[in-house]
Structures are given as C-alpha cells and as structure tokens.
Amino acid sequence: MAQSNCDVVIVGGGLGGATLGRSLAIRGIRTLVVECEAVFKDRVRGEGMHPWGVAEARALGIDGLLRDSGAHEVRWWKRYFGPVPRDCRDLVETTSAHCGCLNFYHPSMQRTLLDAAEAAGAIVRRDTAVVGVEPGDAPAVRMRTVHGEERVSARLVVGADGRRSVVRSWAGFIVNQDPPRLVIAGVLHEGLRAPEDAVQYFQNPSCGQGALIFPIGQRRFRSYSISGVPQRRPLSGSRHIAEFVDACITTGVPCDWYAGASVAGPLASYPGADCWVGHPYRDGVALIGDAAAASDPSWGCGLSLTLRDVRVLRDCLLGTDDWQAAAHSYAQQHDRYYLALHRVEDWLTQLLYETGQMADARRARVLPHWANEPDRAPDLSGLGPDTPSDEAARCRFFAEDVDLPAGQ
Ligand SMILES: Cc1cc2nc3c(=O)[nH]c(=O)nc-3n(C[C@H](O)[C@H](O)[C@H](O)COP(=O)(O)OP(=O)(O)OC[C@H]3O[C@@H](n4cnc5c(N)ncnc54)[C@H](O)[C@@H]3O)c2cc1C
Structure with missing residues (x-):
C-alpha cells in the first residue's frame, strides 16, 4: 500500500472541508482534502446563509469568492402567518454584519471553494473515497484510488x-440524535413568480406547516416545505411535486407564484432533527460541520454553523504548536455555541410547529407579546448561537415572565 504524510487530512470537500483546506493551506500548513465526488450535483442542501454566517465567511476570506461565483445577496426577510404578511426585516440595517442573506447554488459553491483550496496550495483528491480512519497519536486515513488503497x-x-x-464512527464518537419532529422537503424551482430581493418565510402554526423560499439568483429559487412528522409522509421524487406545491400553497404561498414555474432538480425530504456529538475531538480526529453537528435544516443554520466551526478550529490550530490542546479547545467552544443554537431552535420548534390544543393555547398567549416586544424572539439570522439562550431568555421567549407577580 502506498504511504505518505502531511500535516492535516480533511475527509470531505463540502463547505466545511474545502474552506478549512483553503484556510490552512494559505498559512503554509501541508493539507490534503479528500472528496469522493468527481462532479457536484444537486443534493438538496443548504443554499441560504444567514448574516451571522456571512460574517464568518468574511472572517475566513471566502465571501468575495462566493459572490464572484454567483452568490446572490438578499436584503429582506419577509414573514407571513398563513398568507398574511407579518413583517419584513431589513437585514442590512438590523444585523451587526450589515448584510443580507447570502444565497447560492450549492454545487457551484462546492466547486468554487474546492478550486480555491487547491489554488491556495492544498492537495485536493477528487473522486477518491476515504475508506478508513485510524485514530491515535499519529492518525491516518486510508483512501481508495484507481491504483488501489x-x-x-x-x-x-x-x-x-x-x-x-462515517469518520465519527471510525473514530469512536458517540452520536446523539433528537427524535424527528419535523420533516423538510426541498426542490429547486425556476421562474417562480416570487420577488428576488427577499427570503419568504410562511408559517402556518394552525396546521403545523412552514414554507421557505430562498432566491438564489437568475430566477432560480430553493423552495422548502416544512411540517410536523405526524402531518406528513416524506415527499420525494417527481411523483410528489404536485403534493409539494399544494403543501406550500396550504401554508400560505400565493398560488399564482407557481404559474409558469418549472422544477430544476430533485425533490427530497430530510428529517428535521439534530444529530451531533459532544466534544468533537478525540484521539487525533476532529469533526466539523454536519459531521460534528447537523442542526435541524428547518432553521437554516447549518452553513453558518459549519463556517463557525472552520473559523474556530483554524484559529485554535494557528494559535499554538500543541495541536491536541488546540483541537480540545475547539471542541469545548463547539459544545458551547452549538448547544446554545440547539436550545433556541428547540424553543422555536415547540412554539411554531407543535399542533394540538395546548400548542394553540401557548401560541395564543405568547405571540401577542412577541408582536408588542419583537426582541422576545431570538435573532437567529443576525446572531445565531450568540442570541441569548439562558433561562431568562427562555422565560422571555415563552412570555413566562409576564405571568409572574410584579416584583418577582
Ligand atoms: C434539506 C436541507 C436543507 C438545508 N437548508 C439549509 C439552509 O437553508 N441554510 C443553511 O445554512 N443550511 C442548510 N442546510 C444544512 C447545510 O446544507 C449543511 O449544514 C452544510 O452543507 C454542511 O456542510 P459540510 O461541509 O459539513 O457537509 P457536506 O456539505 O455534506 O459535505 C460533505 C462532503 O464530504 C464528502 N464525503 C462524504 N463521505 C466521504 C468519504 N468517505 N470520502 C471522501 N469524501 C466524502 C461528500 O461527498 C461531501 O462533498 C440544509 C440541509 C438540508 C439537508
């Protein structure tokens, strides 16, 4: 078997792997990125990055690359209850990153960033699958190539x-999995009659459904339909397209937006549940991005979280020669910010997607307080995991503080 060595081997050339590969290679660290796909195709993955993720992209020096390769910045975030407009947030004015949501076609983003990693000096092996990881003081990977292992x-x-x-199982991490509560189905639309300068978020708590539409430029839109597990069997494949569109219309999307629109990619469904490991470093192996924590896609934070991981791990590794200590420090920070995000998304799922009498009563009590004091709602777009998520924030979220007698 052929043998070689380098400083860092990264398994996977998605957003996380490619960006980390580029970030380390430009600092002179000998980096190998191994990606099993030869060509990227639509897998129904994240294409809308919140402003807090754009701030991470800037810190990593990739926002210009994304824009140059066709990313589309969307200034407004428009919310509806059913078909009724609720509010329209100017993300540029109201976020500390002073930018909109950065939307892109996922395969183009992957290609751009993997090329950029290569241009920065990383060795990139495409069409090559990692088939084993050996953890330890001198960790190693085994890859399958056309010439053998x-x-x-x-x-x-x-x-x-x-x-x-699979790296996480090879390295012996224990995986935590939330029970599925939501199902998210997504498809790429061309020519939808929706505005291209706003993300459109329709919520219909009375039927436990949501619909999200991200314009990604050139009249293309990534559309999602979200619902509670009890309400919906997974929609997948072309035979379910009409059902997908019906679900979006039932949620509140105007019917005429679909007139003349066509479908430009596969329809696929995923469980809206988190899957994560605690402390994503052990024995010479660190995990980043979805491998460390795949957050419920219904809240659209996975891309941003992935870039937070890359930035934190990069800074830890560049800060010291003791890479074990650096990777442990990354893992500790990961636990803090990921679990904060997980808490807030859990509250949002309870409030906005649970159905039944108790859930209706909770919404009837809480939502008027949100209307009067919008800062009761977490700022997932602007702050992500840095939005307050302690017990006081939870009480404010569920308006429990207003039920307390004065002075308590
Ligand atoms: C339906 C859906 C909707 C989403 N919507 C959003 C959204 O709107 N906004 C948002 O922020 N996030 C969203 N996300 C999440 C987002 O897509 C992910 O968080 C993000 O893509 C994670 O990036 P990653 O680099 O960790 O993993 P990936 O993008 O999955 O990349 C992993 C790479 O590793 C490669 N690979 C796997 N195994 C091997 C192997 N053995 N050897 C070599 N290569 C390998 C794969 O081919 C792939 O290229 C969504 C996710 C889903 C499922």
Whole structure:
C-alpha cells in the first residue's frame, strides 16, 4: 500500500472541508482534502446563509469568492402567518454584519471553494473515497484510488464528511440524535413568480406547516416545505411535486407564484432533527460541520454553523504548536455555541410547529407579546448561537415572565 504524510487530512470537500483546506493551506500548513465526488450535483442542501454566517465567511476570506461565483445577496426577510404578511426585516440595517442573506447554488459553491483550496496550495483528491480512519497519536486515513488503497498519516485528521459521517464512527464518537419532529422537503424551482430581493418565510402554526423560499439568483429559487412528522409522509421524487406545491400553497404561498414555474432538480425530504456529538475531538480526529453537528435544516443554520466551526478550529490550530490542546479547545467552544443554537431552535420548534390544543393555547398567549416586544424572539439570522439562550431568555421567549407577580 502506498504511504505518505502531511500535516492535516480533511475527509470531505463540502463547505466545511474545502474552506478549512483553503484556510490552512494559505498559512503554509501541508493539507490534503479528500472528496469522493468527481462532479457536484444537486443534493438538496443548504443554499441560504444567514448574516451571522456571512460574517464568518468574511472572517475566513471566502465571501468575495462566493459572490464572484454567483452568490446572490438578499436584503429582506419577509414573514407571513398563513398568507398574511407579518413583517419584513431589513437585514442590512438590523444585523451587526450589515448584510443580507447570502444565497447560492450549492454545487457551484462546492466547486468554487474546492478550486480555491487547491489554488491556495492544498492537495485536493477528487473522486477518491476515504475508506478508513485510524485514530491515535499519529492518525491516518486510508483512501481508495484507481491504483488501489493508499494510506496518509497526519498530525490531525478532520472529519468534514457531512450529516451521515462515517469518520465519527471510525473514530469512536458517540452520536446523539433528537427524535424527528419535523420533516423538510426541498426542490429547486425556476421562474417562480416570487420577488428576488427577499427570503419568504410562511408559517402556518394552525396546521403545523412552514414554507421557505430562498432566491438564489437568475430566477432560480430553493423552495422548502416544512411540517410536523405526524402531518406528513416524506415527499420525494417527481411523483410528489404536485403534493409539494399544494403543501406550500396550504401554508400560505400565493398560488399564482407557481404559474409558469418549472422544477430544476430533485425533490427530497430530510428529517428535521439534530444529530451531533459532544466534544468533537478525540484521539487525533476532529469533526466539523454536519459531521460534528447537523442542526435541524428547518432553521437554516447549518452553513453558518459549519463556517463557525472552520473559523474556530483554524484559529485554535494557528494559535499554538500543541495541536491536541488546540483541537480540545475547539471542541469545548463547539459544545458551547452549538448547544446554545440547539436550545433556541428547540424553543422555536415547540412554539411554531407543535399542533394540538395546548400548542394553540401557548401560541395564543405568547405571540401577542412577541408582536408588542419583537426582541422576545431570538435573532437567529443576525446572531445565531450568540442570541441569548439562558433561562431568562427562555422565560422571555415563552412570555413566562409576564405571568409572574410584579416584583418577582
Ligand atoms: C434539506 C436541507 C436543507 C438545508 N437548508 C439549509 C439552509 O437553508 N441554510 C443553511 O445554512 N443550511 C442548510 N442546510 C444544512 C447545510 O446544507 C449543511 O449544514 C452544510 O452543507 C454542511 O456542510 P459540510 O461541509 O459539513 O457537509 P457536506 O456539505 O455534506 O459535505 C460533505 C462532503 O464530504 C464528502 N464525503 C462524504 N463521505 C466521504 C468519504 N468517505 N470520502 C471522501 N469524501 C466524502 C461528500 O461527498 C461531501 O462533498 C440544509 C440541509 C438540508 C439537508
């Protein structure tokens, strides 16, 4: 078996792996990125990045690359209850990053960033699957190539192999999984009659459904339909397109937006549940992105969270020669920010998607307080995991503080 070594081997050339590969290679760290796909195709993945993720992209020096490769900045975030407009947020004015949501076609983003990693000096092996990881003081990966198996050892192996990560099992991580509460179905539309300068978010708590439409430029839109598990069997494949559109219209999307629109990619459904590991570093192997924590896609934070991981791990590794200590420090920080995000998304799911009498009563009590004091709602777009998520924030979220007698 052929043998070689480098400083860091990254398994997976998605947003996380490619960006980390580029960030380390430009600092002179000998980096290998291994990606099993030869060509990227539509897998129904994240294409709308919140402003807090755009801030991470800037810190990593990739926002210009994304824009140059066709990313589309969307200034407004428009929310509806059913078909009735509720509010329209100017993201540029109201976020500390002073930018809109950055939307892109996922395969183009992957290609751009993997090319950029290569241009920065990383070795990128495409069409090559990692088939094993050996954790330890001198961790290694085994990859399958056209010439047979090859083994590469490194100071650090990074698992960036996505929501179905196998690196995490090879390295012995214990995986936590929330019970499925939501189902999210997504498809790419062309020519939808929706505005291109706003993300459109329709919520219909009375039927436990949501619909999200991200314009990604050139009259293309990534559309999602979200519903509670009890309400919906997963929609997948072309035979379910009409059912998908019906669900969006029932949620509140204007029917005429679909006149003349066509479908430009597969329809696929995913469980709206988090899947994560605690402390994503052990034995020479660190996990980033979805491999470390795949957050419920219904809240659209996975891309931003992935870039937070890359930035934090990069800064830890560049800050010291003791890479074990650096990777432990990354993992500790990951636990803090990921669990904060998880808490807030859990509250949102309870409030906005649960159905039944108790859920209706909760909404009837809480939502008027949100209307009067909008800062009771977490700022997932602007602050992500840095939005307050402590017990006081939870009480304010569920308006429990207003039920307390004065002075308590
Ligand atoms: C339906 C859906 C909608 C979403 N919507 C949003 C959204 O609107 N906004 C948002 O922020 N996030 C969203 N997300 C989440 C977002 O897509 C992910 O968080 C993000 O893509 C994670 O990036 P990653 O690099 O960790 O993993 P991935 O993008 O999955 O990349 C992993 C890479 O590893 C490669 N790989 C896997 N195994 C191996 C192997 N053994 N050897 C070599 N290569 C391997 C894969 O081919 C892939 O290229 C959504 C997710 C889903 C499922």
